[in-house]
Amino acid sequence: MTILIFFILIMLFLLSVPIAFSIGLTTIIAAVFTSVPLIRLPQSMFASLDSYTLMALPFFILAGKIMELGGISQKLVQFANSFLGHIRGGLSIVAIFACMFFSAISGSGLATVVAIGGIMIPIMVKMGYDRNFSSSLIAAGGVIGGIIPPSLPLLVYAVIAGVSVGQLFIAGIIPGILIGLSLIILSYIICLKNGYGDTREGTKSFKDIWMSFKDSYLALIMPFIVLGGIYGGIFTPTEAAVIAVVYGFIISAFVYKEISFHDIRMILHSTVITTSVIGLIIASASFFSLWLTLERVPHSLAEAFNNVNFSPLVTILIINLFLLILGTFMDAPSATIITVPILLPLVKAIGIDPVHFGIIMVVNLSIGGLTPPLGVQLFIAAQVGKTKFESLLKPVLPFILILIIDLLLITFLPQISSGISSSFI
Numbered sequence: 001m002t003i004l005i006f007f008i009l010i011m012l013f014l015l016s017v018p019i020a021f022s023i024g025l026t027t028i029i030a031a032v033f034t035s036v037p038l039i040r041l042p043q044s045m046f047a048s049l050d051s052y053t054l055m056a057l058p059f060f061i062l063a064g065k066i067m068e069l070g071g072i073s074q075k076l077v078q079f080a081n082s083f084l085g086h087i088r089g090g091l092s093i094v095a096i097f098a099c100m101f102f103s104a105i106s107g108s109g110l111a112t113v114v115a116i117g118g119i120m121i122p123i124m125v126k127m128g129y130d131r132n133f134s135s136s137l138i139a140a141g142g143v144i145g146g147i148i149p150p151s152l153p154l155l156v157y158a159v160i161a162g163v164s165v166g167q168l169f170i171a172g173i174i175p176g177i178l179i180g181l182s183l184i185i186l187s188y189i190i191c192l193k194n195g196y197g198d199t200r201e202g203t204k205s206f207k208d209i210w211m212s213f214k215d216s217y218l219a220l221i222m223p224f225i226v227l228g229g230i231y232g233g234i235f236t237p238t239e240a241a242v243i244a245v246v247y248g249f250i251i252s253a254f255v256y257k258e259i260s261f262h263d264i265r266m267i268l269h270s271t272v273i274t275t276s277v278i279g280l281i282i283a284s285a286s287f288f289s290l291w292l293t294l295e296r297v298p299h300s301l302a303e304a305f306n307n308v309n310f311s312p313l314v315t316i317l318i319i320n321l322f323l324l325i326l327g328t329f330m331d332a333p334s335a336t337i338i339t340v341p342i343l344l345p346l347v348k349a350i351g352i353d354p355v356h357f358g359i360i361m362v363v364n365l366s367i368g369g370l371t372p373p374l375g376v377q378l379f380i381a382a383q384v385g386k387t388k389f390e391s392l393l394k395p396v397l398p399f400i401l402i403l404i405i406d407l408l409l410i411t412f413l414p415q416i417s418s419g420i421s422s423s424f425i
Contacts, residue, residue, distance in 0.1 A: 005030045019334045020277070024284040030291050041287050048286030049279055054159050058275040059241030060150055063248050064111040065267045067102065070252025070259050075216035076101045077119050082212040089191030091127055092137055093184050095120045099141030100148060100180045104223035105244070108152055109145035109332075109366060113138055113377050117384035129196045133395045135385030137187055139370055140399035142377045144183075146332055146366035148176030149227060150237065150244075153332040153365065156278070157358045160285075160340045164355075165237045166230055171355050171417040175363060175410050179403065186402050218251050278333055285337040312350040316411060319343060320364055324404075327368015328375065335365050352414075359417040363410055367403045370396055 005026060012022035031038055066072075080094040080101075098116045103109075117138040124134040146153045149169030158165040190196070213220075226244050229235045235243065252259045259267075310318070326335050340361070347357045369377040375389070378396060382389045410416050 020280040020284045023281070023288050023338065027284065027288040027291055030295075031287075034291070034295065036291055036294060040290065044287040044290050045283035048283050054155075054282070056150075056155060056165070056238040056241040057152065057278065058271060059238070059245050060152060060155065061108070061274050062267070062271040063105065063241060063244035064108045065271055066245065066248040066252055066259065067105050067111070067115065069263055069267065070248060071256035072102075072105065072219040072222070072248065072252060074119055075219040075256070077116065077123075079212045079216040079220065081123075082209045089188045089196060091120070091124050091129060092134075092187035092191050092196070095124070095134075095137055096141050096144075096180055096184045096187065099138070099144050100176070101220070101223060103145040103148040103176070104150075104227065105248070109142040109369060109377055110380055112145035113142035113380045114384060116141065117381055121385045129191070130194070130395070131385055131387050132391045133190065133194075133196065135381045135387055136378075136392045136396040136399060137183075138385070139377045139381035139392065139396060140183055140403065141180075142381070143363075143366040143370065143403060144176050144180050146362050146369075147172050147179060147359070149173065150230075150240065151362065153336055153362045154358060155237070156282070156333045157336050157340060157362060159282075160337055161344055161354050161358060163358065168355055168358050169227070169230060169237065171359050172362075174416050175359050175406075178409070178416065179363075179406050182402050182406050183399065186398060190398065218255060222247060222251070281334050282337055288338070288341075312352075315350050316347070316352065316360075319347065320360070320407065320411060323361055323364035324368055324371075327365040328371045332362060332365035332369070335368075336361060356414045356417050360407070360411050363403075363407050367400065367407065370400055370403070 008029060009022060009026040012026065017025075028038065028041070030036070031041070077094065077098045080097045081091070095116065098120065099112050102112050102116055117135070121131070121134045121138060125131050145151070149172045151169070151172055154168050154172055155165060157163075158168045222244070225247060226240050229243065230237055230240050249259070323335070323339070326339065343361075344354060344357065348354065352360075369375065371378070372393070378392055379389055382392055
């Protein structure tokens with residue numbers, strides 16, 4: 001019966017039925033045929049959303065929308081460009097640095113691709129960079145948005161897995177920096193090899209750099225305000241999300257003057273839609289998780305792995321492969337909600353820390369955003385870069401390869417994600 005239920009769920013996914021409805025319908029069918037009381041459906045859905053931690057989700061989404069339209073991303077790019085824009089391949093480094101800083105504000109890979117790509121890709125093309133390379137680079141940089149805190153996928157994982165949001169955010173810092181630096185090195189090598197970039201602009205003077213800093217420092221200090229407050233114990237992640245919204249709105253509307261009252265309506269409308277979709281998925285998945293628990297599916301899966309005598313090494317490699325494939329079909333928050341109840345007991349049984357596994361899962365699923373058939377970040381980058389999706393498949397391959405190497409390092413060197421977080425416990 002369990003196999004049939006999963007078959008129905010997969011078929012609904014393949015038929016492009018919305019994820020929340022696919023999970024909900026499948027769970028109702030499962031409940032009917034396994035005598036699980038349907039009265040527990042609304043109770044489970046309400047309980048899953050009745051979370052103080054989860055309140056941070058809409059505020060971080062709202063903050064990301066404000067940053068996207070409020071001129072903050074443009075200021076970050078201008079400041080980074082004042083340092084590196086004059087050297088060959090410098091704009092590729094600027095693009096990744098901008099993705100890292102914007103990720104530390106928005107928490108969203110897609111928002112990072114849209115905000116930074118909309119600014120950087122036209123500049124890079126004008127300065128002699130290949131359009132397809134530039135678009136692929138921004139798409140790869142968007143992976144950082146799901147890892148460097150405050151990260152929406154990490155927040156969702158924390159709620160579903162019942163782990164500390166603060167500890168998980170801290171654990172994402174070094175992996176995010178590792179991925180950013182590896183992308184910088186790779187992009188610089190590619191630029192040197194292909195001669196990308198126009199170096200005629202010349203080195204910026206100290207005065208130019210200082211003027212750029214003065215123009216952008218309010219944007220630069222925002223990640224330190226939000227993340228420093230969380231790690232310093234000054235406020236909770238939920239309170240930090242509200243502070244990010246208020247600070248971002250004040251800077252965007254009254255200092256940079258990039259947001260009008262007309263934009264506010266559009267920002268709120270987009271935030272409500274995004275939050276509603278994620279909330280409905282979480283609510284639907286909660287009853288699905290309950291059914292999995294009652295049917296002892298995670299326990300049975302763990303026993304199956306034990307019976308075939310897979311080593312912990314082979315087990316985590318299989319899980320990595322599964323998550324990479326899943327990420328090509330499904331966005332990170334949705335995949336996290338569905339798979340955590342199944343995989344978490346299994347990884348605990350082989351001795352993997354839930355915080356470490358959260359980083360492994362989000363990195364896997366974020367890489368999936370670069371790969372067909374879904375490849376949402378790649379599709380968005382193609383639209384922003386005004387090129388074809390299929391034209392990005394070849395130039396994005398080196399970035400996918402280096403990201404997989406990063407994933408293996410994060411998986412088998414847990415100190416990368418747990419080293420800093422353990423010092424904050």
